Amino acid sequence: MSLFRNAHSRWQRANRLxxxxxxxxxxxxxxxxxxxxxxxxIVYSGYLSLxxxxxxxxxxxxxxxxxxxxxFNSPIxxxxxxxxxxxxxxxxxxxxGLALIVAVLLNSVVRGRTLYRTLYFIPxxxxxxxxxIVWRLLMAPGFGYADIVLRNMxxxxxxxxxxxxxTWALYIVILVGxxxxxxxxxxxxxxxxxxxxxxxxxxxKVDGAGPFxxxxxxxxxxxxxxxxxxxxxxxxxAFLIFDVVYVLTDGGPIGTTEVxxxxxxxxxxxxxxxxxxxxxxxxxxxIVFMATLLQWRLFGLKENRT
Amino acid sequence: MSVSERISSSAATSFARHIPxxxxxxxxxxxxGAVVMIVPFMWMLTxxxxxxxxxxxxxxxxxxxxxxxxxxxxWAAASFERYYLNSAIMTLGITVGQxxxxxxxxxxxxxxxxxxxxxxxxxxxxxMMVPFHVILIPSYLIIRNLGWTDTFQALIIxxxxxxxxxxxxxxxxHNIPRELDEAAMMxxxxxxxxWWRIVLPLSGPALATLAIFxxxxxxxxxxxxxxxxxxxxMRTVQLGLAMxxxxxxxxxxxxxxxxxxxxxxxxxxxxVGQRWFIASIAQTGLKG
Numbered sequence: 001m002s003l004f005r006n007a008h009s010r011w012q013r014a015n016r017l018x019x020x021x022x023x024x025x026x027x028x029x030x031x032x033x034x035x036x037x038x039x040x041x042i043v044y045s046g047y048l049s050l051x052x053x054x055x056x057x058x059x060x061x062x063x064x065x066x067x068x069x070x071x072f073n074s075p076i077x078x079x080x081x082x083x084x085x086x087x088x089x090x091x092x093x094x095x096x097g098l099a100l101i102v103a104v105l106l107n108s109v110v111r112g113r114t115l116y117r118t119l120y121f122i123p124x125x126x127x128x129x130x131x132x133i134v135w136r137l138l139m140a141p142g143f144g145y146a147d148i149v150l151r152n153m154x155x156x157x158x159x160x161x162x163x164x165x166x167t168w169a170l171y172i173v174i175l176v177g178x179x180x181x182x183x184x185x186x187x188x189x190x191x192x193x194x195x196x197x198x199x200x201x202x203x204x205k206v207d208g209a210g211p212f213x214x215x216x217x218x219x220x221x222x223x224x225x226x227x228x229x230x231x232x233x234x235x236x237x238a239f240l241i242f243d244v245v246y247v248l249t250d251g252g253p254i255g256t257t258e259v260x261x262x263x264x265x266x267x268x269x270x271x272x273x274x275x276x277x278x279x280x281x282x283x284x285x286x287i288v289f290m291a292t293l294l295q296w297r298l299f300g301l302k303e304n305r306t
Numbered sequence: 307m308s309v310s311e312r313i314s315s316s317a318a319t320s321f322a323r324h325i326p327x328x329x330x331x332x333x334x335x336x337x338x339g340a341v342v343m344i345v346p347f348m349w350m351l352t353x354x355x356x357x358x359x360x361x362x363x364x365x366x367x368x369x370x371x372x373x374x375x376x377x378x379x380x381w382a383a384a385s386f387e388r389y390y391l392n393s394a395i396m397t398l399g400i401t402v403g404q405x406x407x408x409x410x411x412x413x414x415x416x417x418x419x420x421x422x423x424x425x426x427x428x429x430x431x432x433x434m435m436v437p438f439h440v441i442l443i444p445s446y447l448i449i450r451n452l453g454w455t456d457t458f459q460a461l462i463i464x465x466x467x468x469x470x471x472x473x474x475x476x477x478x479x480h481n482i483p484r485e486l487d488e489a490a491m492m493x494x495x496x497x498x499x500x501w502w503r504i505v506l507p508l509s510g511p512a513l514a515t516l517a518i519f520x521x522x523x524x525x526x527x528x529x530x531x532x533x534x535x536x537x538x539x540m541r542t543v544q545l546g547l548a549m550x551x552x553x554x555x556x557x558x559x560x561x562x563x564x565x566x567x568x569x570x571x572x573x574x575x576x577x578v579g580q581r582w583f584i585a586s587i588a589q590t591g592l593k594g
Contacts (some may be wrong), residue, residue, distance in 0.1 A: 010351070019418040022497040029427070030407050030467050037464040038433050041444035048443060055447065056446040085557050102339055112333070118580065119340040125576040125583075127526040129544045130569045133551050134346045137353070137558055143362045145349050179343065184587065191588030240437050243528045247548060261439060268443050269533065281440040292435045 049278035056272070067279040079255055083170065087259060087282040088238035090174035091181065094173065096230045098178070099185030104219060106186070107193045117190070121183035128180065132247035135176045139163050166256045169249050171258050176244055181237070185230050192226040193219070224299075232295045236288050260284055352568075354446070354562035361558050373559070380563040383554060388539055389546035390567075392461075393525060396542060398461035400524040405517050408471030413501045415472065416479035417487065434469040438529070446533050460534040463543070465524070471516045474586065478512040479505055515586045518579040525572050543568045 023037040049067055071077040102120065106113055123131060138145045141161030150157050162168045196219065204214050220227075242261040245251065250260035251266075260280065268277035348367040354376055355369045381387065414420075415427055443463055454460040486508075487500040495503055506513075531542045541549065547568045554560050576583065 014360050018497045020420045023414040023418045023420040023423075025498060026410040026418070026501065030472070031426075032410040033404050033407070033463070033467045034430070034433075036448070037445060037467075038436075038441065039429075039440035041448065042433065042436055044444035044447070045440050049581075063583075102336070105336050109329055109332055109336065112336075116336050116340055118577070118583070120343050121580075121584070122573060122576070123343060125522055125526075125572050126569050127528075127544055127547075129526075129528055129574060130350075130565045131346070133547065133561065134350045134564050136551075137562070138346055138349060145345070145366055148366065166491075187584055187587050240439065246528075247551065264439055264442075265529070274443055278443055280435075281442065281459070284437055288437050289435060 004164050025180075038196050041277075045278050045281060049282055051275045053274050054272040055268075055274045063275065067275045068282075071276055071279050071283070076255065076258075077260075077263065080258050080260045083256065083258055084239055084241070084260045086170060087174055087177065087241065088235045090171070091177045091238050092231055092234040094174065094178040095181050095185055095234055096227060098184055099230070100220075100223070100227070102182070102191055103186050103189035104215060106190060117183075117187065120186055123180045124183045126180075128243035129247055131180060132176065132244045135172075136163065136248055139172055160253070163249050166253050169253055169257045173245055173248055176239070176248065177241065180244070181234070188226060188230060189206050189223065194222050196222050228298055229295065232291050232298075236291050239284055239287050239291075317544075329443030337518055350562050350565055353558050354566045356559050358559050359558065376542060376559045376563040377567065380550075380554075380560045380567070383560060384546055384550045384564065385538070385563065386546060386560050386567060389541050389543045392458075392540060392560060393543040394533075395458055396461045397521055397524040399458065400465050401517055401520040403462065403466035404468045404471050405513055407466055408468055408475050409506065409513065410501065411467075411472045412479050413505055416476045417482075417484070417500075417505070418497070430469050430472060436481040442529070442533065449534050454534070456535050456537040456540045465527075465530070468516070468520065469475075471520065471529040474516055475509065478509055487491070511582055518575060518583050519586075521575050522572055523571060525575075 050062060050064060051060055052063050052067075106116055109116075131244060139162040140165070141147065141157075144162075146162065147157045158165050158168055162172050200218050200222075203216055204218055209217065241259050242265065245257055245259050245262050246265075249257040251262050261284070264277050264280045264284070267273050267280060345367060352365065352367055352369045353361065355372050356376075357371060357373045360371065449455060449460045449464070452459075482505060486504045487519070490500050490504055491497065506507065526544060527542075528544045528548070529546050534547075535541060535545065538549075547564055551561060552562050553566075
C-alpha cells in the first residue's frame with residue numbers, strides 16, 4: 001500500500017515537474033515578448049513622463065512632475081480633454097441608444113435577420129482609414145453626397161462646409177464614430193435579448209401591456225447590465241480614438257476636433273516633446289483605468305455572485 | 307397528404323405566422339437603417355467605377371458605368387502592389403504568431419499546474435488595461451534602438467502576443483476534458499505533445515475566431531505602422547491609402563478605387579468567418 005502511495009506521489013511529482021518544464025517552454029516566447037514590448041515600455045513611459053527630452057539629443061533632464069503640471073496648465077491639452085469628452089458622450093448616447101432600438105427591431109423579425117445584421121456590422125470590420133476617406137468625400141463641400149441630398153431637399157448646407165465648420169466638424173466625427181461602432185453594440189444587445197425569456201412578454205401581453213410598455217418595463221431593465229457594459233466600453237474606446245480624426249479633420253478646424261490621442265501623437269512625433277507626450281499618455285491611462293475599474297466593480301462582482 | 311405537401315403547407319403557415327403584415331413597418335425601419343449603413347459603401351463603389359469626367363453627375367449610389375481602368379490607374383499611381391505585399395506579410399506574421407503563441411500560453415494557463423501561474427496571469431490581465439497610447443513612444447524608441455525602423459520585424463514582432471487571444475483560448479481550453487490528456491500521456495505522449503495532439507485539433511473554432519480578430523486588427527492597423535516606417539516601400543495598405551489621399555485627394559474616382567482595394571480583404575474575411583466572429587462578440591455581453 002505504501003509502495004503504491006509512494007509510486008503514486010512520485011508519479012504526481014514527476015507530473016508536476018513535467019508540467020513546470022512544459023510551462024516554461026509554452027510560456028517562454030510569450031513572457032519574453034511581453035516583458036520587452038509591454039512591461040518594459042510601461043515602466044519606460046512612466047520614466048519618460050518625468051523627463052524633458054526630444055528623443056534624439058544627449059541632454060535628457062529630470063523635471064519631476066513638471067510635464068504633468070505643464071499639460072494641465074495648457075489650454076491646448078484642456079481643449080483636447082473637452083473635445084474627447086464631448087466625442088465620448090456623443091458616440092455613447094447615439095451608439096448605445098440607436099443600437100438598442102435596432103436590436104429590438106431585429107429581434108422582432110424572423111426573415112432577413114442575418115442579412116440585416118451583416119449590413120449593420122460591415123462598418124465595424126472595415127478599415128477606419130478607408131471609412132474616414134469615404135466620409136470625407138461624402139461630406140465634401142458642394143459635390144459631397146450630403147450636400148447633394150440636402151440641396152435636392154431645398155436645404156442650404158452650412159458655410160464653411162461640414163468638416164471645415166467649427167460648429168459642425170465634431171458632430172460629423174461623432175456621426176462617423178457612431179456609424180462605425182453601431183453594429184458591434186447591436187450584436188451584443190441581440191445576444192442579451194435572446195436571454196430574456198419569452199414568457200415575460202407573454203405575461204405582460206396578457207396583462208394588456210402594449211409594445212412600448214413591454215419595451216420600457218421588460219426589455220430596458222433586463223438589459224441594463226449590458227447597457228452599462230456598452231457605455232463603459234464605448235467611453236474607453238472614445239478616449240483612444242485616433243485614425244478617424246487623423247484622416248477626417250486632423251484636429252481642425254481651429255482645434256475643435258483635436259482629440260487627446262491626436263494631441264499625443266503630434267506632441268511626440270511632430271514636436272518631439274516626449275516627456276509631455278508620455279504624460280498625456282498617462283492621463284489617458286488614468287481615465288481608461290477608472291472606467292475599467294468601474295466595469296470590473298459592476299461586472300466582476302456579479303460574476304462572483306453567480 | 308404527401309410529405310412535400312405537408313412541408314409546403316407547414317412552410318405556408320410558418321410564412322404566414324412569421325411575416326404578419328404588422329411586421330412590415332419594422333422591416334421598413336430596419337431597411338432604412340441598413341440603407342444608411344450601406345450608402346457610404348455604395349457611394350465609394352459607384353465613384354470607383356465612374357469615368358473621371360462623370361465624377362459629379364448622377365447616379366451617385368448605383369454603378370452604371372464600369373471604368374475598371376480606375377483600378378489599374380490607381381494601382382499604377384501608387385505602389386499598391388507593394389502596400390498589399392507589405393500588409394499581407396505583416397498580417398500573416400501577426401495572425402500566425404498570435405494564434406500559435408496565444409494557444410501555447412493558454413494551454414499553460416488552462417491545463418498545467420505550476421507555481422506563480424495566478425500571479426503571471428493577473429499580470430497579463432493588468433497590463434491589458436494599459437492603452438496602447440501609453441507604450442507607443444517607448445515602443446518606438448525600442449524599435450529605433452534595435453535599428454528595426456522600416457523593417458518587418460518592427461511591424462510584426464511587438465504585436466505577436468495578444469492578451470485577448472490568451473483569454474479567449476484559455477476559456478476554451480478549460481472546457482476540453484482533462485481525461486483526454488491523461489489518456490494520451492498513458493500512451494506515451496509528452497506533456498507538450500498533448501497540446502499538439504489533443505488541444506490544438508480540438509480547438510478549431512476558437513483558433514478560427516482568434517485568427518479572424520488578429521487578421522482584421524493587423525490589416526486595419528494604422529498608428530503603429532505610421533510610427534515605425536518612413537520608407538515608402540515599407541508602407542502598409544492603410545498607410546499607403548492615407549498618403550494616396552494626400553496626393554490624389556482631388557481625383558475622387560482613383561481615390562475610391564484605392565479605397566475599395568483596401569477594404570475588400572477585410573470584408574471578405576468577415577463574410578467568411580462571420581459566424582465565429584459574431585458569436586464571440588456576442589459572448590462579451592453575456593459575461594456580465
